Amino acid sequence: MHNLSRRNAIRLGLLAAASPLAASIPAVAADKVPLAIKGYDPVAYFTIGAPTRGLPEIDYEWDEHRYRFSRAEHRELFKIDPVRYAPQFANFCAMALTRGEIVEADPENWLISEGKLYIFGTPIGPALFQKDLAGNLIKANQNRALIQKR
8 A cells, every 4th residue: 555745745736726728728729819800710711612610620731820620521632722712811811912912811702813812801801812813923022021021
């Protein structure tokens, strides 16, 4: 039979008290990773053809952002090729970027062109962007460095 010393009893008590704190650390760390495209599923734009909110329990961290997905299959597709599915200018409006402005995009305003996803700050953004697609892509890409400064 083993006798529990006072010192070991205190250690055991401290360990038991610390267990719930240790279990919550990953959740706190996940909260510090910014949510991509306001929690919308980037793959759904391609597969469903509509903006679709992702679920917190189906997420994946990539490129310093946490992406959410409406289906586990979408998360798996994203894991295989995130560059294909992620918006071209992260969380920012592609049209505003053509003017050298940084504006957070609304995932409800979107466009897929040549297999790439673009999101915009206003409902008119996709139509304006398409008016001069080639020119706007050049301008937005020239201003891409502004995103890294944020």
